[in-house]
Structures are given as structure tokens and as C-alpha cells.
Amino acid sequence: MKLDDLILSPSPWLALGGPQGDIVLSTRVRLARNVAGRSFSSRLRPEERQELEAYLRQAVLKALGPDHVTWFELADMPEIDRRCLVERHLISRELAAAEGQRGVAIDAAQRFAIMANEEDHLRLQVIFPGVQLQEAWLEADSVDNRLEEQVTYAFSPKLGYLTACPTNVGTAMRASVMLHLPSLVLTKQIEKVFRAVARMRLAVRGLYGEGTQATGDIYQISNQASLGRSEEDILKTLGAVIPQIVTYEQQARQVLADESPMALDDRIFRAWGILTHARTISSDETLALLSAVRLGVHLGRLQGVNIGTINDLFLLTRPGHIQKIRRAELSESQRDVARADYIRKRLGSN
Amino acid sequence: MLCQRCKKQPATVHLTEILQNEKRERHLCEDCAREEGVAVKAQINLQDILSGMLEAHHTAGKEANLACPDCGITYAEFRDQGRLGCPNDYEVFAEPLKEILEKVHGAAEHTGKLPRRAGADLTTQRQLMQLRRQLQAAVEGEKYEEAARLRDLIREKETTGETR
Numbered sequence: 457m458k459l460d461d462l463i464l465s466p467s468p469w470l471a472l473g474g475p476q477g478d479i480v481l482s483t484r485v486r487l488a489r490n491v492a493g494r495s496f497s498s499r500l501r502p503e504e505r506q507e508l509e510a511y512l513r514q515a516v517l518k519a520l521g522p523d524h525v526t527w528f529e530l531a532d533m534p535e536i537d538r539r540c541l542v543e544r545h546l547i548s549r550e551l552a553a554a555e556g557q558r559g560v561a562i563d564a565a566q567r568f569a570i571m572a573n574e575e576d577h578l579r580l581q582v583i584f585p586g587v588q589l590q591e592a593w594l595e596a597d598s599v600d601n602r603l604e605e606q607v608t609y610a611f612s613p614k615l616g617y618l619t620a621c622p623t624n625v626g627t628a629m630r631a632s633v634m635l636h637l638p639s640l641v642l643t644k645q646i647e648k649v650f651r652a653v654a655r656m657r658l659a660v661r662g663l664y665g666e667g668t669q670a671t672g673d674i675y676q677i678s679n680q681a682s683l684g685r686s687e688e689d690i691l692k693t694l695g696a697v698i699p700q701i702v703t704y705e706q707q708a709r710q711v712l713a714d715e716s717p718m719a720l721d722d723r724i725f726r727a728w729g730i731l732t733h734a735r736t737i738s739s740d741e742t743l744a745l746l747s748a749v750r751l752g753v754h755l756g757r758l759q760g761v762n763i764g765t766i767n768d769l770f771l772l773t774r775p776g777h778i779q780k781i782r783r784a785e786l787s788e789s790q791r792d793v794a795r796a797d798y799i800r801k802r803l804g805s806n
Numbered sequence: 807m808l809c810q811r812c813k814k815q816p817a818t819v820h821l822t823e824i825l826q827n828e829k830r831e832r833h834l835c836e837d838c839a840r841e842e843g844v845a846v847k848a849q850i851n852l853q854d855i856l857s858g859m860l861e862a863h864h865t866a867g868k869e870a871n872l873a874c875p876d877c878g879i880t881y882a883e884f885r886d887q888g889r890l891g892c893p894n895d896y897e898v899f900a901e902p903l904k905e906i907l908e909k910v911h912g913a914a915e916h917t918g919k920l921p922r923r924a925g926a927d928l929t930t931q932r933q934l935m936q937l938r939r940q941l942q943a944a945v946e947g948e949k950y951e952e953a954a955r956l957r958d959l960i961r962e963k964e965t966t967g968e969t970r
Contacts, residue, residue: 493934493964495877495892575889601922608964609921610893610931615907616916618893622903623856623910625896627918647840657912684913 457526457564459533463540463780468566470767474586478754479702481634481674481767484545485592486581487600488619488628490610496620497573502556505573509557512572515606516561520599525561525570530554536785539776545583547571568599575620576628578603587698589631589691596629597687616683626683631691633698634663638673638751639708640701642723646675649701656697657681663743672743672770677701709755724752728761732805736792742773742799765802773799809835811842856888856910874898876935893931934963 469482490496491508500508513527530538530551538552546569547560558573571579580603582596610618617628624630640646650660663674677697679690712720727748730737737745750766752758771777778795779786786794809817815835834842870882879891881899890896896903907914937960944953 490893491964492893492931493938493960495935496890498887498889499877499879499891597919600919604921604923608923608930611921612893612896612916613920614915615896616918618896620889621856622890622896622906625907626911626913626916629918644842681911681913683907683911683916686918689917 457562459528459537460780462526462562462566463537463544463777465566466764466768467544467771469545469583469585470771473763473767474584474588476702477586479636479705480587480698481636482545482583482585483588483592484581484583484630484632484634485589485596486579486630486632487596487617488576488624488630489578489580489600489603489607489617490619491577492608492610494577494610497575497577498620500573506557508577509559509573512578512607513559513561516570516572516603519602519606520561520563525563527559527561530558530560531556536776536779540774540780543771543774543776548574548579550574551579568595570599570603576624578607587633587702589633589695589698593631593687593691623680624682626681627685627687627690629682629687629690630678631694632661632676632678633694634674634676635698635701635705636672636674636747636750637701637705638747639712640705641673642712643708645704645708649704653677653697653701656693658694658697671740672747674743674747674770709751713755713757720755721752721757723748724755724758728752728758731799732803733800734796736789737796737799738792739773739775739778739795742795743770746770746773761803769799769802772802807833809833809838811835811838856906869899869902872899872902876932876939892935894935930963934960937963 474480474482491512494500494508495504497505509529516525517527528541530547538547541547541560542549542552544566546562546566548571551558551560551571551574554574556573558571560572561570563569567584568580568582570581580596580599582592582599584592584595612618616626619625619628637646637649640649653660657680659678659680661676661678663671663676677694679694682690727745731742731745731749746766746769749758749761750763750770753761753763753766772781773795775788775791778791778798781798782794807817809815810833812835815837817833818836819834819839821832821834821839870880870885872881873879874891874895875898876894877891879895881902884890884895884899890899904914937956941953941956941960944950944956
């Protein structure tokens with residue numbers, strides 16, 4: 457698998473749609489693992505980092521088969537490509553920005569990725585479309601079992617999988633669900649959701665993880681605690697909370713449609729108007745407008761628009777991808793023009 | 807800076823809004839932000855909470871000098887970076903970490919998945935760390951035969967775990 461092909465292909469978790477796909481974009485399960493008998497990544501000398509990367513690459517390819525996964529080295533990867541992998545949620549912002557020897561193994565179906573030399577030696581993550589907590593966990597568990605045949609993990613019977621940051625120790629699992637909640641934002645109820653979620657020891661983050669703003673009304677909800685409860689228990693808590701949030705969002709959508717249909721349509725069609733006619737547009741404005749259009753399509757108010765195209769655009773209009781599509785390095789203002797062009801082309805307008 | 811809305815309380819929430827392709831910055835206090843439906847809590851992340859907790863530990867002077875014999879990190883360094891140096895630190899810093907783990911996770915013991923192989927016990931892990939240090943010394947001292955022997959030993963220990 458070539459990197460360019462991977463980046464220019466639709467992202468399966470976004471394009472395919474899954475269970476409750478109108479509100480839930482994706483489910484992710486991430487496991488952190490470290491190799492026994494070594495310092496954590498941040499304390500490795502450059503030559504140790506290099507040796508570890510080679511060791512992990514060999515172990516991962518042997519465990520999963522070189523036909524199924526491709527190993528990409530990040531040290532000499534162009535910045536735009538690294539950015540694209542972050543936008544696809546295949547690597548973390550931290551791994552993209554880090555220095556020294558590091559890599560990522562990505563499976564051909566882009567269902568899972570394994571980062572090497574991140575904060576922890578290995579970070580394995582599985583992304584599935586829609587709500588699929590159990591399915592994503594089973595896949596992560598199975599990949600983890602295969603890796604474990606090659607690598608001896610740092611593990612303590614008392615504290616579980618040992619991680620560089622004590623906030624991850626134990627199961628070292630972070631399960632997160634990405635939700636599109638435009639109606640809860642519009643009806644100003646989103647804060648209520650956050651408060652309820654915080655009481656369950658769950659965390660809310662924006663589209664691109666910790667500290668990022670919730671652009672495009674997209675939120676990620678994940679477990680905070682990783683120690684003292686089993687993977688199944690963590691998934692059970694999330695599995696109980698997500699359907700409630702989905703129901704709240706559905707109710708808010710109904711309220712908007714019943715009580716202020718004109719304001720709702722105005723918002724949706726203005727967004728459509730701008731997206732189909734703008735000559736220059738920033739990535740944040742694009743996400744905000746795509747959010748309104750996505751809502752309009754799912755409510756059946758904006759017809760004849762392919763939801764797959766709209767979902768695709770959430771990713772392909774990001775700064776890295778738009779440059780990749782243009783096959784050129786572009787300044788911010790050049791990107792805004794290229795983005796507007798590309799959106800008009802994809803939405804079939806001039 | 808005072809809140810632009812009520813002009814009374816200090817502005818702690820800083821927003822960048824994009825309207826018709828124009829950027830607008832707004833500075834609000836937490837109350838006004840909440841009234842406008844802006845999510846304040848969502849901006850707090852786990853790392854901030856951990857840093858806050860570690861900060862609170864700052865006064866505990868005797869712990870600051872604790873150092874791991876395997877990786878060399880001191881508790882003070884961990885406190886500053888928020889990251890441990892090696893798996894053995896969970897033993898060396900067990901006392902001060904206890905409170906942190908309790909606060910973050912509300913629990914102190916693992917009840918989840920177990921590796922299928924028992925090869926990763928703490929003694930083996932520590933032995934591996936020590937072997938690696940010896941290997942480093944051998945390489946630096948240009949004792950290549952010794953280094954090769956150590957490398958084989960490490961490889962063997964790393965890949966063979968007993969089946970549980």
C-alpha cells in the first residue's frame with residue numbers, strides 16, 4: 457500500500473457509515489502497550505529509539521503479516537503527509553510532531569493503526585464507523601493478542617499494563633465515540649450533556665482530541681479512568697451513555713423541526729448556498745457549514761444530496777488533504793481558494 | 807481583561823468565532839459563556855488535571871529526591887513532565903503515586919485483561935533494564951564480544967515468556 461493511495465482514498469470509518477451513523481460518526485478503541493525491560497519513549501537515547509523502532513517494526517509485521525499491514529516511517533515523511541494521517545485519525549498529533557525514529561503500521565482496510573515510539577512504545581487503535589464498541593474492542597483485543605506473541609509487555613499484576621503516564625495505567629484502554637451533535641449545540645443543551653457525562657467519569661473532547669475546539673459540532677466522548685475496571689465494564693458505561701445522548705440529539709432535532717422550521721431551514725440552506733458558491737473558504741467555516749448541511753440531509757430537509765459526499769468533505773477539506781488533492785504545498789489563502797473550488801466541484805455546482 | 811458581555815467579571819473563556827468568513831474574537835467570563843451555551847468544561851483535559859495534582863504535591867520535599875535506580879528519573883522530574891521514565895517507576899514512586907492513581911481512576915488495582923504469557927513479571931523486567939545498561943556500557947567500552955553476548959541474552963529474555 458502506497459501512502460498517497462491511502463491518503464487519497466475515502467476514509468472507511470467516515471465514508472461507509474455505521475450503526476446510528478446519522479449521529480455517531482465513529483467508535484475508537486485505543487490500547488497503550490510498552491515493551492518490558494526498557495525505558496519509556498521519552499527517556500530513550502536516539503540510538504535506543506532507533507533500535508526499538510526496528511524491533512517493533514519487525515515484531516508487528518511478523519505478528520500481523522506484511523500482506524495485511526504497511527509500515528510507514530515518520531522521521532523522513534513530508535509534513536503534509538503526516539498532517540493527513542492526523543486528519544484521518546491514524547496517528548496522533550503528538551506522533552506527527554515528535555522527533556526521532558518513529559513509525560506507524562496501518563492495515564489495508566484502514567481499520568486499525570499501530571503507532572511505535574509514541575508516548576508509549578506501542579499505541580494500537582481500531583476505528584469503526586458508527587457505534588460499534590464491542591466490535592472495535594474485539595478487534596483491538598485480537599490484534600493485541602497477536603502482538604503479544606512477539607512482544608513481552610510491561611505488565612504488573614497489581615497495576616495492569618504499565619504506561620508512561622499514570623492516567624493510562626491499568627487496562628491502558630481509551631474507548632471513544634465521535635458524535636455529531638448540531639441540534640444540542642443549537643438548542644444550547646450541550647452543556648447539560650457535558651455535565652451528565654462528567655459525572656460518569658467520561659471525558660468530552662473536540663474533533664482532534666485534547667484541547668481542540670469542537671469544530672463542526674463534533675464531539676468525542678471517552679472514558680477517563682483506565683484502572684480498577686475491566687475493559688468490558690468501561691465499554692458498558694460508554695455503551696449506556698451513548699444511546700442517551702443520541703436520543704437527546706434526536707429529540708432536539710425534532711424540537712427544531714417542530715418549533716422553528718423556518719430558522720432551521722434558513723440555517724441549512726444558507727450553509728448550502730455558501731458551500732456551493734463560495735470562492736474562498738477557511739477550514740473551520742467549512743466544518744461549521746458542513747455540519748448544518750449534514751443535519752439538513754439527515755432531517756430530509758435538503759434533498760438530492762449524497763450524505764457520503766458530505767461525510768467525505770469533512771475530511772478532504774482539512775488543510776493537509778486539500779494540499780494533497782492539489783498535489784502542491786499551498787499557503788493558507790491558496791488553500792482557502794482550492795478548498796472552495798474543490799467543494800463546488802464535489803457538490804456539482806459552478 | 808474583563809468579560810465583554812457583563813463587563814464585571816474577568817474574562818476566562820476566549821472564543822474565536824467564524825461568521826461569513828470573518829474571524830471574531832470574544833472574551834467572556836465563565837457565567838456569560840455558560841449562558842450563551844458555550845461549553846466551558848470541555849476544554850479541561852486529563853493532562854491539566856494531572857498537572858494540577860502533581861503541582862499540589864510540590865511541597866512534599868522528601869519525595870522530590872526519590873530516584874529510580876533503573877532509568878534514573880527523579881520524582882521531581884516526573885512531577886515536571888507528567889511522564890514516568892520506565893515501568894519500574896511504579897514501584898519506586900509507589901507511595902506518592904498511590905494518591906494520584908486513586909484520584910484519577912477512583913481505584914488502585916487492575917481488574918482488566920491479563921497478558922497470556924507470564925513472561926513480563928517485574929523481576930524479568932528489571933533484569934532486562936539492567937542488561938540493557940550493561941550492554942550500553944559494553945558498547946561504549948568497545949567490548950564487542952561482551953556486547954554480543956548481552957544482546958543475545960536480552961533477545962532471549964525478551965521473546966521467551968512462559969505460557970500462563
